[in-house]
Amino acid sequence: MTGIEYYRKIDFKKEKVFMITGNTGLYGVIGSPIRHSKSPAIYNFCFDYHGLDNVYLAFEVTEGSCEEFFRSAKTLGIKGFNVTMPCKEIAAKLCDKLSPAAEFARAANTIVNLDGEFFGHNTDGKGVVNDLKDHGVDVKDKKILLFGAGGAARAIMIQCALDGARTINVFNRNEEKLSVLKEISQEMKAKGNTTEFGFFPTGDVNALADEISDSDIVINATSLGMEPKPDTAVITDPCLLNADQTVYDVVYNPPVTRFMETANTAGCKVIGGGGMLIYQAMEAFKIYTGIDMDVKLVKAHMERISQ
Numbered sequence: 001m002t003g004i005e006y007y008r009k010i011d012f013k014k015e016k017v018f019m020i021t022g023n024t025g026l027y028g029v030i031g032s033p034i035r036h037s038k039s040p041a042i043y044n045f046c047f048d049y050h051g052l053d054n055v056y057l058a059f060e061v062t063e064g065s066c067e068e069f070f071r072s073a074k075t076l077g078i079k080g081f082n083v084t085m086p087c088k089e090i091a092a093k094l095c096d097k098l099s100p101a102a103e104f105a106r107a108a109n110t111i112v113n114l115d116g117e118f119f120g121h122n123t124d125g126k127g128v129v130n131d132l133k134d135h136g137v138d139v140k141d142k143k144i145l146l147f148g149a150g151g152a153a154r155a156i157m158i159q160c161a162l163d164g165a166r167t168i169n170v171f172n173r174n175e176e177k178l179s180v181l182k183e184i185s186q187e188m189k190a191k192g193n194t195t196e197f198g199f200f201p202t203g204d205v206n207a208l209a210d211e212i213s214d215s216d217i218v219i220n221a222t223s224l225g226m227e228p229k230p231d232t233a234v235i236t237d238p239c240l241l242n243a244d245q246t247v248y249d250v251v252y253n254p255p256v257t258r259f260m261e262t263a264n265t266a267g268c269k270v271i272g273g274g275g276m277l278i279y280q281a282m283e284a285f286k287i288y289t290g291i292d293m294d295v296k297l298v299k300a301h302m303e304r305i306s307q
């Protein structure tokens with residue numbers, strides 16, 4: 001095809017790239033690794049669907065380069081951005097203001113530019129709680145076992161406690177990070193929260209065996225199992241789990257993790273992190289645009305593009 005033939009074939013009304021103007025708003029996601037992120041597919045689809053003149057890109061940003069990114073984002077007038085691992089905690093420190101959820105979690109995953117000030121939110125916890133609800137599981141009065149003490153785990157612990165979980169036992173490799181979650185739980189208790197909390201190093205196999213057996217919901221909020229290391233998992237022995245339990249894995253790439261395979265073998269109800277991604281994006285999209293994302297439509301879009 002010659003250049004002119006190609007040019008004549010273009011439908012300018014349908015090709016979004018030709019609609020970008022000097023007014024197009026820039027949004028994005030930062031983190032490392034980031035190239036696997038499904039966020040650009042979700043937000044660009046929604047911007048297009050709602051006729052909003054915005055684009056959404058992925059930026060490879062590490063903890064070390066986060067401060068520089070924040071400075072550049074202000075200079076460039078980036079309207080908002082999502083934050084994924086390993087930058088959520090540093091991002092909360094770099095924001096001008098924080099929502100109560102982000103302040104409690106000391107981690108931010110959604111930053112909106114309000115007249116040159118960065119306002120940080122945390123929508124991760126709601127992502128899991130709302131996805132569990134979508135699968136008929138309410139965290140209220142449940143005993144929950146949570147693996148992880150990073151940004152996602154904190155947000156999930158806080159939201160589950162706020163939504164009335166009976167007990168939350170947190171297991172993590174790094175004990176320093178675990179003690180931060182313990183401090184947060186004490187702050188929550190001091191403010192009247194009634195959830196019972198327990199905190200254990202992942203290496204405490206006796207505590208793990210004791211606490212997991214009668215847990216209603218077991219959640220992996222570590223990055224174990226995520227590409228490029230899909231062979232890793234928080235649990236590889238199906239005998240630790242039972243068929244009465246719901247198992248949730250925040251990892252969404254791959255869609256079925258090694259931990260989920262283990263839980264499937266044990267007969268658990270198993271949910272992957274794809275829904276969390278969409279439900280936390282729904283909260284973030286509302287913060288950016290004031291519009292309710294059509295979850296069913298976005299799920300259909302994500303299924304279609306992953307085929």
Ligand code: NAP
Pocket residue numbers: 084085086088124127147148149150151152153172173174175177221222223224226250251252273274276277278280
């Ligand atoms: P983060 O703040 O960096 O925390 C990482 C967590 O993973 C920590 O608890 C860390 O334990 C643990 N971990 C990492 N490597 C480990 C290993 N080799 N052995 C044991 N534990 C290990 O990251 P994050 O933002 O919380 O994200 C965690 C995961 O959630 C990522 O896979 C991310 O993609 C996923 N996520 C998914 C969604 C979604 O929408 N589905 C949303 C948010 C996050 P230590 O403290 O011991 O290092």
